[in-house]
Amino acid sequence: MFGKLFARVFVLAGCFCFFGCSEADISFSTPGALMLDDGKGSFRFGTATAAAQIEDGLLDSDWQHWSKPAADGGRGEGADYVGDAVLGFSRALDDVSLLTDLGLDAYRFSVDWSRIEPRRDDIDLEGIAHYRGFLERLVANDIIPMVTVHHFSSPLWAHDFLQGKCSDDDVPTDDNLCGWGHPQGGDELIAEIAEFAGRLAREYGDLVDEWCSLNEPINYIIASYAVGQFPPGEALIIENFDRLMSVYRNYVKAHVAIYDAIKANDLVDADGDGVAAQIGLSLNAIDWVPSSDNKPSTNIKDVRARDRVWYFYHHFFVDSLVQGTFDTDLDSLPDEEHPEWQGKIDWLGVQYYSRNGVTGAPALMPGVDATLCVGQIDLGSCLPPKDPTHWIDSMHYEYHEEGVYNVLTDIGARYPDLPLVMTESGIASNNGRRRAEHIVRTLEQTVRAMNQGVDVRGYYHWSLMDNFEWSEGYLPRFGLYEVDRATFERRPTEGALVYRDIIRARGLSAKVRDAYGGTGPMTPDNVK
Ligand code: BGC
Numbered sequence: 001m002f003g004k005l006f007a008r009v010f011v012l013a014g015c016f017c018f019f020g021c022s023e024a025d026i027s028f029s030t031p032g033a034l035m036l037d038d039g040k041g042s043f044r045f046g047t048a049t050a051a052a053q054i055e056d057g058l059l060d061s062d063w064q065h066w067s068k069p070a071a072d073g074g075r076g077e078g079a080d081y082v083g084d085a086v087l088g089f090s091r092a093l094d095d096v097s098l099l100t101d102l103g104l105d106a107y108r109f110s111v112d113w114s115r116i117e118p119r120r121d122d123i124d125l126e127g128i129a130h131y132r133g134f135l136e137r138l139v140a141n142d143i144i145p146m147v148t149v150h151h152f153s154s155p156l157w158a159h160d161f162l163q164g165k166c167s168d169d170d171v172p173t174d175d176n177l178c179g180w181g182h183p184q185g186g187d188e189l190i191a192e193i194a195e196f197a198g199r200l201a202r203e204y205g206d207l208v209d210e211w212c213s214l215n216e217p218i219n220y221i222i223a224s225y226a227v228g229q230f231p232p233g234e235a236l237i238i239e240n241f242d243r244l245m246s247v248y249r250n251y252v253k254a255h256v257a258i259y260d261a262i263k264a265n266d267l268v269d270a271d272g273d274g275v276a277a278q279i280g281l282s283l284n285a286i287d288w289v290p291s292s293d294n295k296p297s298t299n300i301k302d303v304r305a306r307d308r309v310w311y312f313y314h315h316f317f318v319d320s321l322v323q324g325t326f327d328t329d330l331d332s333l334p335d336e337e338h339p340e341w342q343g344k345i346d347w348l349g350v351q352y353y354s355r356n357g358v359t360g361a362p363a364l365m366p367g368v369d370a371t372l373c374v375g376q377i378d379l380g381s382c383l384p385p386k387d388p389t390h391w392i393d394s395m396h397y398e399y400h401e402e403g404v405y406n407v408l409t410d411i412g413a414r415y416p417d418l419p420l421v422m423t424e425s426g427i428a429s430n431n432g433r434r435r436a437e438h439i440v441r442t443l444e445q446t447v448r449a450m451n452q453g454v455d456v457r458g459y460y461h462w463s464l465m466d467n468f469e470w471s472e473g474y475l476p477r478f479g480l481y482e483v484d485r486a487t488f489e490r491r492p493t494e495g496a497l498v499y500r501d502i503i504r505a506r507g508l509s510a511k512v513r514d515a516y517g518g519t520g521p522m523t524p525d526n527v528k
Contacts, residue, residue, distance in 0.1 A: 031514070034447045035507035036459070044144070044458030045503045046106030047099070047480060048424050050215065051115065052153035053467040054088030060118035061153045062231040063470075065162060075161065077233070080473025086465060086483045089115075092134050098464060098481055098490060100141050103503045107138060108212065108423060108460045110148035113196050114155035120174045120192070128203055135207040144271065145208050146423070146460070148282075149197045149258050151215040152223075152230065152470065158189055159232035179232050180254075181225060181247040190254050198261035201277065205266030209277055212349060212423060213258040216284040217251050217317050226365070229471055237365050244365065245328055252320045252341065255281055259344040282349030282423040285411065286313055287403025291357035301360025305370030308332075309358045312368050314411055321345045322415060330367025347457070348415060349423030352407055352442070354392070355400035389521035394428045394469075394476040399438060401519050404445035412454030419457045422446065426462030428469070428476035433516075434523045435480070435495030440516035443508055461499060465490050 037043035052063045067082045068074020074081070088095065099107055115127040138145050156162070159179030166178035166185070177192070178185035197213070214220070220230070225247045228235035236244040259279045266277040288309050290302030311332050320326050324342025325334030359371050390399045404425070412420055427438040439461060450456050466479035474485060480496040483489070498516060502508060508517065 032510045033505075033507060034444060034513065036443060036447060036450075037506035039506065041105070042457070043506070044106045044421070044460075045499075045506075046104055046108060046144075046146070046458060046460035047102070047464045048108035048460040048462050049088065049464050049467065050110045050148065050151035050153070051088075051112035052082070052085075052110075052151070053463075053469070054085050054465070055112065055115075056084035056087045056089045058082075058085075058089075058112055058114060058153075060155050060157075061112060061114040062156050062158065062161070063153050063468075064114075065156055066231040066233075067473075073162075075231075075233070077231075078471040078473055079475060080468070082468045085468045087488050088465075088467070089130070091488070092130070093137055095464070095490070096134075096137050096141060096143070099138075099143055101492070102480070102496060102500045104143060105503070106144040106146060106458065106460065107464075108146040108148060110151035110153075110215070111200055112153060113150065113158075113193070114153065116199070117155055117192075117196060119155075120157050120177075123199070128199075132203065132207075135204055139207050139270075144210070146210040146212055147200065147204065147208050148212040148215055149200065150193065150213065150254070152220055154231075158192075159185075161232040165234075179225070179234065179247075180221075180250045181234065181236070181243050186246065186250040190250060190257050193254050194257035194261040197258040198265045201262040201265035205270070205276065206268040207270050208266070209270045209273070209275065211258075211262050211266070211277060211279045212282055213255045213262075213279055214251065214281045216282055216351060217248070217255075218313050219284045221247050221251060223471075241365055241367070242328075245330075245367075248317070249326055249328075252317065252326065252338075255321065256341050256344050278346040280345055280347035280349055280418075280421070281317075282351050283314065283318065283411070285350045285352045285407035287352075287355040287400055287406050288313070288358050289355060291359045299360060302358060305360040305368075306358040308368050309370050310410075314407065315414060318345065318348060318415060318418075322418075330365070345418065347421055348411065348418045349421050350407060350411055351424035351462070352404050352422070353399070353425065353427075354395070354397035355403045356397055387521070389524070392428050392476075393525060394472060399427055399522070401441040401445050404442050405448050408446065408449035408454050408456060409452055412449065412452075412456075416455075419455050421457050422459045424460060424462040426478045428478050429525050430477055431523055431525050431527055432482075432494030432496075433527075434525060435493055436498035437516045437522050439495055439499050439502070440508060440512055441518065443502065444513065444517050447508075 052061055063082050065074050067078050070076035111131050135145055157175050158177055160176035163176050168183055172178045172185035177188050180186050223230035225234045226237040262277050262279050269276045288306050290306045292299040292302045312330055321341055321344055324339045326336040328335040361371050425442050429435050463478045465481040466477045466483040469476040481490040482493055
């Protein structure tokens with residue numbers, strides 16, 4: 001995996017060197033070309049999406065009911081109703097040409113659980129057949145699939161918030177398992193998601209070797225179970241810390257159950273590298289900084305709070321799997337032994353979007369005791385942008401190029417045995433040039449980390465096309481292709497064209513770096 005030889009021949013501009021580049025040639029600070037790939041497919045260029053953000057007809061997903069207007073029987077949460085998103089289901093086969101036009105090596109997408117199992121144990125065979133056809137089309141076009149099992153969305157029956165809140169005494173039913181935190185429902189959900197993953201592995205294992213179990217566990221649980229911004233809308237952050245930690249514990253168990261189910265059911269080595277299934281998860285990595293960095297003197301409480309948040313976001317979940325332990329109070333010391341979890345992760349996804357501030361003022365949650373700002377979940381004071389040209393208005397955070405290097409080097413040092421893959425990175429912008437700057441700068445910082453010995457195997461840009469940005473709805477535009485909301489026409493942005501050139505060259509040419517790279521001011525968002 002991630003080392004497959006590509007049959008393609010890549011033509012390079014004169015200044016590139018595939019082989020025999022000296023350290024000085026590829027040093028980050030030297031102007032000139034920077035290679036990411038060794039010419040034999042050591043580095044994967046991809047793009048990523050998630051079903052609930054692009055697909056039409058996901059009628060049984062929690063997001064459908066969460067975002068539907070209350071007048072129509074939904075909860076009316078978030079900025080927009082997801083509806084038919086960007087018709088990514090009915091247009092799936094046609095959209096493969098968007099990938100091939102860019103010359104991408106790989107595509108990460110999710111199979112929505114609610115599509116395959118709209119009601120508990122009721123399997124939708126048409127849904128199964130659809131993804132098989134889609135995967136066959138990808139593979140026929142030399143695009144390596146990576147399948148995400150759980151990317152923020154669930155079938156409504158996993159935690160039916162429309163039925164009201166479950167208490168611990170409520171007995172889960174087939175149409176409401178009461179969510180990941182319920183004493184009995186949590187266990188049933190773990191078994192159910194393992195069954196789902198095992199089914200995917202059986203159905204698609206001959207086409208897929210790379211599996212991403214869970215997308216951004218820390219953010220998902222915060223949004224869904226700590227602050228109630230995502231379905232099922234539980235807000236345990238202050239009221240029930242132990243319950244919140246049991247949601248995390250169950251989600252670690254869910255990863256392990258998915259891992260075991262895929263290993264047991266995907267027995268076919270699809271790409272001929274000798275391994276039938278490689279299973280990882282993706283981590284939302286944030287370049288946390290003490291908020292007082294913007295003040296004359298840095299407050300030590302802020303520094304300590306930053307360290308606690310850094311651990312919680314980047315280490316806590318993965319440590320559980322690497323060490324086979326669980327830290328119940330987030331003090332960074334293991335409290336429970338779980339040898340059955342140990343080593344059940346083959347690679348680690350890193351997803352970087354922003355630099356955010358942390359203050360030492362109480363309280364994120366008892367164990368972390370810090371306030372922070374993640375996107376629009378403002379739990380305290382956000383870091384005022386150090387560089388206003390890097391502010392992403394529709395997401396309320398700051399892109400900071402060097403954060404890519406900071407998170408990759410930290411995570412790479414902590415988990416030296418896990419290959420890293422940038423399973424997402426992107427920018428919400430209406431300006432294609434700004435998107436191109438984001439890609440080039442992120443890749444420059446990736447090379448910088450690789451030059452320090454960090455084992456990064458690929459970059460999957462978020463996202464292939466504009467889509468439904470969860471609570472923020474359709475305003476933020478993350479697409480390499482912009483999508484016309486009236487006609488659903490997909491049009492390449494400047495970001496797509498620059499990314500295509502990078503993929504062709506297997507790296508960053510001096511010209512591309514001169515035009516888009518560095519750390520200076522970014523093109524304003526709304527300038528055409
Ligand atoms: C998520 C995506 C999301 C993206 C941009 C990531 O946290 O995995 O689903 O659209 O960030 O906010």
